[in-house]
Amino acid sequence: xxxxxxxxxxxxxxxxxxxxxxxxxxxxxxxxxxxxxxxxxxxxxxxxxxxxxxxxxxxxxxxxxxxxxxxxxxxxxxxxxxxxxxxxxxxxxxxxxxxxxxxxxxxxxxxxxxxxxxxxxxxxxxxxxxxxxxxxxxxxxxxxxxxxxxxxxxxxxxxxxxxxxxxxxxxxxxxxxxxxxxxxxxxxxxxxxxxxxxxxxxxxxxxxxxxxxxxxxxxxxxxxxxxxxxxxxxxxxxxxxxxxxxxxxxxxxxxxxxxxxxxxxxxxxxxxxxxxxxxxxxxxxxxxxxxxxxxxxxxxxxxxxxxxxxxxxxxxxxxxxxxxxxxxxxxxxxxxxxxxxx
Numbered sequence: 491x492x493x494x495x496x497x498x499x500x501x502x503x504x505x506x507x508x509x510x511x512x513x514x515x516x517x518x519x520x521x522x523x524x525x526x527x528x529x530x531x532x533x534x535x536x537x538x539x540x541x542x543x544x545x546x547x548x549x550x551x552x553x554x555x556x557x558x559x560x561x562x563x564x565x566x567x568x569x570x571x572x573x574x575x576x577x578x579x580x581x582x583x584x585x586x587x588x589x590x591x592x593x594x595x596x597x598x599x600x601x602x603x604x605x606x607x608x609x610x611x612x613x614x615x616x617x618x619x620x621x622x623x624x625x626x627x628x629x630x631x632x633x634x635x636x637x638x639x640x641x642x643x644x645x646x647x648x649x650x651x652x653x654x655x656x657x658x659x660x661x662x663x664x665x666x667x668x669x670x671x672x673x674x675x676x677x678x679x680x681x682x683x684x685x686x687x688x689x690x691x692x693x694x695x696x697x698x699x700x701x702x703x704x705x706x707x708x709x710x711x712x713x714x715x716x717x718x719x720x721x722x723x724x725x726x727x728x729x730x731x732x733x734x735x736x737x738x739x740x741x742x743x744x745x746x747x748x749x750x751x752x753x754x755x756x757x758x759x760x761x762x763x764x765x766x767x768x769x770x771x772x773x774x775x776x777x778x779x780x781x782x783x784x785x786x787x788x789x790x791x792x793x794x795x796x797x798x799x800x801x802x803x804x805x806x807x808x809x810x811x812x813x814x815x816x817x818x819x820x821x822x823x824x825x826x827x828x829x830x831x832x
Contacts, residue, residue, distance in 0.1 A: 499813055500566065502574045502596075503806025504557065506589030507581025507609045508635075509533075509540045511552040514802035515564035515571075519810040520622060524563035525803045527796075528552040535675050539665070546584030553592050560802065568600040573818070575605040575809025577612065579829030580636070586825035594821060605809045606819035609800075610637060610831045611649070613766040615811065616793040616804035624791065629760045631751045633775075634767030635661035635678070638707045638747075640754045641831065643764075646811045649831055652754055653705025660743050661769045663709035667716050667739050671732050681736045682772055688733030690741035693719060697746050705754055712742055744775050748782055755788055765792035768799045 498517055505512040509530040515523045530548050534540050561567060576593035579586060590606075597604040614630045629652075632639040638660045640653040658666070661678055668677025673684060695715045698708040716739050723730045751763060763783060769775065770792050783790045797803055812818075 499572045501806045501809045503802040504576040505802045505805045506549045507577045510800040512802035513557045513560035514806045516806035524560045526560045542582045549588040573603040577609045578606040579826035583827040603818040605812045612804040612808040615808040616797040617764045619807045630764040632766045633769035655707040657710035663713040685737035685740045688737030690737040692734035693738035695742040762789040771795040771798040
């Protein structure tokens, strides 16, 4: 295996953990030369969510064209690359296997390092792509369809999970409530859209905070409260305002996220909070955190919306910092659908 020693570090990042096939070429951790995303949203919309078998088949169809397009747009070939970084978990096992198998084959054939990337880590590193002045320690609030975490970053590669969801993730709860309200998939953006027409104070849904000093999250009870409210109204023949229900539930979720973030900041005494994951694109969450944290002298950092959802650019960015540490994966790298962040 050869490792480049010149100043240009060129990483090809590949993401196939769920329903986006994505690849990106990144130079020196900052210069994004190409970024290609093939989304399966339309394919899965009629099912109300991602169908794993269909997702893996779609990845198989689009993997090679997406990678080639990323290289073409960057005007590069495999011989120009320093390493290939790929998501190996967590995610859907079939989807992950497409990316891992393809990345292993390409890296081996090119004689360059293979870098395995934790999908959760990559979401956090989307912030490093656009913000180059971040200083450790940092606190990350990671909010996505499958995960809700509070993570302390002491340095590159040094993480401490302070809190995580005990049941539904915030994004998962938003998706389920959206489906019940008939808003379609993906649910988070639909909730945000319809909530603009509603009153967030119409319904007092619970805010689950768990034990007084716990940084863990719980959204299952909040979701159930919405479903019970809807079922009760249906049995009584009452018609509830969908925008009001959506706005009230969105507000409840955001209230919990903000309060837990503040608890984490008080505990760690950090000066910067990183917001990451698909739900990080939620405008009200950003606005509420911005206002709350600025009053306390805390900086809030978040990626552009396109880097909040699953994408190859965040994989390449995380891969760059792994490369600097010479943290490479063995050729036995395999998909780990239940991978945790350590």
